Amino acid sequence: MILAYVKRRSEEPSLIRLVLTSVIMYVLVVFTGIIVLMLSTGFEIRDLTRVLLDYTNLASPEVIRYTVIIALLSLALLINVAGGYINLGGEGIVALSMLGFLIASIYDLGILGGFIVSILLVIAWASIPYLAKIYLDSSDVLLSFLQNFIALFIINHIVAHVFRGELARPRSPPIDPSINLHYVSQSNILYGFLGRVSIESIIGVVIATITLSYLLTRTRAGFSLRLLSYSTKTASISGVNIPRYILLNLLISSVVLSLASAELLLGGTRVIYYNENAKIGIGSMSFGLGYVSLSIAILSVRNPYIVLLYSYILALGYIIVSLSASLVIRVAIVGLALLSVLLTELLLRYEVRLGWYSKH
Amino acid sequence: MEIRLDKIVKFFGSLKALDNVSLYIGSGEIVGLLGENGAGKTTLMSILYGLYRPDDGMIYVDGNKRYYMDPSYSMSIGIFYVQQFPRLVESMTGTENLKLLLKKDVRDASSILKECSARYVLKIDFDKKVSEMTILERQKLYTLISLALGARVLLLDEPNILLTTDKEFTDFLRKYVKEGNSVLISSHKISAVMDLVDRVYVMRKGRIVADIRDNIKERYDEILKIMFGHKNNSGGIYFEDISGEVISRETTESKSLDKIIELKEIIVREDIERINIYVRKGEIVSVVSIAGKGDKELFDTLAGFRRSIRGEILYRGINITKEPPYKRVSQGIFFIPDNKLDLISPKYKIREMMGLWGLRNNEIIKCLSETSVVYRSQESYVSELSGGNISRMILSILTCTKPSLVVAHNIFSGLDLLGYEMAINLFKKLKSAGTSFLLIMNDYEEALRISDRIYVLSERGSVEINMNEAYKDPMVIWREMIS
Numbered sequence A: 001m002i003l004a005y006v007k008r009r010s011e012e013p014s015l016i017r018l019v020l021t022s023v024i025m026y027v028l029v030v031f032t033g034i035i036v037l038m039l040s041t042g043f044e045i046r047d048l049t050r051v052l053l054d055y056t057n058l059a060s061p062e063v064i065r066y067t068v069i070i071a072l073l074s075l076a077l078l079i080n081v082a083g084g085y086i087n088l089g090g091e092g093i094v095a096l097s098m099l100g101f102l103i104a105s106i107y108d109l110g111i112l113g114g115f116i117v118s119i120l121l122v123i124a125w126a127s128i129p130y131l132a133k134i135y136l137d138s139s140d141v142l143l144s145f146l147q148n149f150i151a152l153f154i155i156n157h158i159v160a161h162v163f164r165g166e167l168a169r170p171r172s173p174p175i176d177p178s179i180n181l182h183y184v185s186q187s188n189i190l191y192g193f194l195g196r197v198s199i200e201s202i203i204g205v206v207i208a209t210i211t212l213s214y215l216l217t218r219t220r221a222g223f224s225l226r227l228l229s230y231s232t233k234t235a236s237i238s239g240v241n242i243p244r245y246i247l248l249n250l251l252i253s254s255v256v257l258s259l260a261s262a263e264l265l266l267g268g269t270r271v272i273y274y275n276e277n278a279k280i281g282i283g284s285m286s287f288g289l290g291y292v293s294l295s296i297a298i299l300s301v302r303n304p305y306i307v308l309l310y311s312y313i314l315a316l317g318y319i320i321v322s323l324s325a326s327l328v329i330r331v332a333i334v335g336l337a338l339l340s341v342l343l344t345e346l347l348l349r350y351e352v353r354l355g356w357y358s359k360h
Numbered sequence B: 001m002e003i004r005l006d007k008i009v010k011f012f013g014s015l016k017a018l019d020n021v022s023l024y025i026g027s028g029e030i031v032g033l034l035g036e037n038g039a040g041k042t043t044l045m046s047i048l049y050g051l052y053r054p055d056d057g058m059i060y061v062d063g064n065k066r067y068y069m070d071p072s073y074s075m076s077i078g079i080f081y082v083q084q085f086p087r088l089v090e091s092m093t094g095t096e097n098l099k100l101l102l103k104k105d106v107r108d109a110s111s112i113l114k115e116c117s118a119r120y121v122l123k124i125d126f127d128k129k130v131s132e133m134t135i136l137e138r139q140k141l142y143t144l145i146s147l148a149l150g151a152r153v154l155l156l157d158e159p160n161i162l163l164t165t166d167k168e169f170t171d172f173l174r175k176y177v178k179e180g181n182s183v184l185i186s187s188h189k190i191s192a193v194m195d196l197v198d199r200v201y202v203m204r205k206g207r208i209v210a211d212i213r214d215n216i217k218e219r220y221d222e223i224l225k226i227m228f229g230h231k232n233n234s235g236g237i238y239f240e241d242i243s244g245e246v247i248s249r250e251t252t253e254s255k256s257l258d259k260i261i262e263l264k265e266i267i268v269r270e271d272i273e274r275i276n277i278y279v280r281k282g283e284i285v286s287v288v289s290i291a292g293k294g295d296k297e298l299f300d301t302l303a304g305f306r307r308s309i310r311g312e313i314l315y316r317g318i319n320i321t322k323e324p325p326y327k328r329v330s331q332g333i334f335f336i337p338d339n340k341l342d343l344i345s346p347k348y349k350i351r352e353m354m355g356l357w358g359l360r361n362n363e364i365i366k367c368l369s370e371t372s373v374v375y376r377s378q379e380s381y382v383s384e385l386s387g388g389n390i391s392r393m394i395l396s397i398l399t400c401t402k403p404s405l406v407v408a409h410n411i412f413s414g415l416d417l418l419g420y421e422m423a424i425n426l427f428k429k430l431k432s433a434g435t436s437f438l439l440i441m442n443d444y445e446e447a448l449r450i451s452d453r454i455y456v457l458s459e460r461g462s463v464e465i466n467m468n469e470a471y472k473d474p475m476v477i478w479r480e481m482i483s
Helices: A015-040 A045-053 A055-059 A061-082 A090-106 A110-136 A140-162 A199-218 A220-230 A232-237 A242-266 A289-299 A306-321 A327-349 B041-049 B071-077 B094-101 B109-120 B135-148 B160-165 B167-178 B220-228 B238-242 B295-303 B325-330 B350-355 B361-370 B387-401 B417-432 B444-450 B467-472 B475-482
Strands: A002-008 A350-356 B003-012 B015-025 B030-034 B056-061 B064-066 B079-082 B153-157 B182-187 B199-204 B207-212 B259-267 B275-280 B284-288 B310-315 B333-336 B405-409 B436-441 B453-458 B461-464
Touching (some): A015 A327, A055 A061, A055 A306, A061 A090, A061 A220, A061 A242, A061 A289, A061 A306, A090 A110, A090 A140, A090 A242, A090 A289, A110 A140, A110 A242, A199 A220, A199 A242, A199 A306, A220 A232, A220 A242, A220 B350, A232 A242, A232 B325, A289 A306, A289 A327, A327 A350, B003 B041, B015 B030, B015 B041, B015 B207, B030 B041, B041 B071, B041 B153, B041 B182, B079 B135, B094 B109, B094 B135, B109 B135, B109 B167, B135 B153, B135 B160, B135 B167, B160 B167, B199 B220, B207 B220, B259 B405, B275 B436, B275 B461, B295 B333, B295 B405, B295 B436, B325 B333, B350 B361, B387 B417, B417 B436, B436 B444, B444 B475, B453 B475, B467 B475
Parallel strands (some): B030 B182, B030 B199, B153 B182, B284 B436, B284 B453, B333 B405, B405 B436
Antiparallel strands (some): A002 A350, B003 B015, B003 B056, B056 B064, B199 B207, B259 B275, B453 B461
């Protein structure tokens, strides 16, 4: 008798299998989704198909920029996840981090001052659900989710009232030109490829990926940090200094997250503005960025290198979003890209096996 | 119910965990499944319950052929598996755990448990949170929940301490099978099951190597030899020890008068009087109690997981009462909890868990080989190890880290005789190097074999036992425990 069953793989997938599975799933899921959209709606499909089939998008500067931003944000949330802290407030924290650069701009603190204020704000805000989880046994998921809205309301209030710019619409004054990252000049041959991605962000994403991967999988400190996600009881009985590792977790994630928000703000609109359409949220960032990055972080926690691949796939989805398609279709395309990442992960972690029994 | 396993084969990767295993459990029978750590007992039970699927072979339940079992089917026909570390929701009470499993009216969960508890005389506080229960209480609770759900066959994995210390539980098993139900008990400890079982199967390296149906007690030595293949020659203490030789009398007397740890006027629970205990350098001290009578609370207080109601703990003369667990560990105390999975996480790799204690590559191999841990590679997950091998892994960490004080709760649970012998040898070695031991145990006979001094923990607080009297009459300890 032949039987089919699902079995969890014990070994990590090879890089070739990882890339191949990701590409195949992306093409299958996103293109299938497009066909469904074509059948169910009667507009914008031609444009969408054109963009999807346009191979020049694969390495467009905007895709690279979003890949770097999503990767940095995912890596920041990944170290949280590794330490047992599910942070659903990614967007709120990015907004707070941006506020750090705005404060630095207003008080002439310079770019370094911007990073310091940003990191301190992130640590203070992100530590609330983490500490509450460890010491009060509260839900980090719920608390960070609630905090997300609070943070966005606070930012909205600040840019509408406290640090409001001179224009009629509620938005902050533009960030001072002295607060900027380093970009490739237009005369450089790399400009066409890197576009508006800063040198700091590119170096940051490479260092963060390699360091986090090594730290989490090969070092005692990284393993101590990961043990917190299993059980604080096990961690403490194994001699893990819990407060120190909470601080380490928050510090590393804050540095990486501040870099992501710096890239998003300083390489983009350079103002923080109230999102009038959504009545909440920051217009300076794309919708769902925090949730998408958290999803990537959860999927990549055992192998941080995968963050780069998944971020690229999601960035492609975001480029499609940037088209003038209807909101429903834009959300659907991002959802499909995310679904392809999820299915890739499932295929990499589990295998369908066929078994049979001999007759006696 | 009659269950027959026919030529079951199970592979884990390239490792053949079960090799053509055939076994029969008749109704009204208590069947023993004996074997050393890693012999395949737990794998076999998992297949019988449906946690694993066999790669070959057949299962017959009341004559009906099945290729494999699955837990929901097993439970629906009355087969229940009481694991060594029962899987219960820690944040819930026993009653709430039953409610989760009851498919119908959940309002009566408490009365169902009460009824079962009264019918089989199995006393347990099922309104207590599982996280506050010892492993023995959890095993007992899961047994009770199984009964409440209509268990007709109980699969008990390594309930050794329950069987040796809890007469109520053994009486229950006898009564239970008289009603036509069946029990399969896996164990590495012959003495724990020999008075209870009707038949025993002996497993070795994934095979059934003996099916012994009569004179089990008289064939004790023979079964030992079958279990381990040959008499061991690594020091030759275990055959002597299990027959009652007192190890602590052989070991060198503790010469140091330095108190390593001292518990002064400690109150761990409202209903338990003050505890006054001390351990000197190079001394093995046991605190014995009936399971659930303050043993878990005492361990948690020592480890720093809970604050004592009053009193203080001095470690090398310094007050550590308010220190968190990791600070105590950093000062050289090694804690081994009752639930070994609270120390060794099954979710991580062997290399990672050992690395936490500062051990790397060759050191890990050396440490694991010293306690004969059976494992595939350093990169394999702890979840692949049997319960006994996890206990051996803990011993291997002890071997290599050489702490100054070991505080352990039921340290020998899950260890087979060879593992037990290793532990004893290791303790002797560490003791002579100056390590002290504070062992909280439920098995007073085991405590007597290894301890320099013994305290009994009961409602009256801690009472030190006169060792000379205890050597003459070990029941002195038992009487104090139940006083």
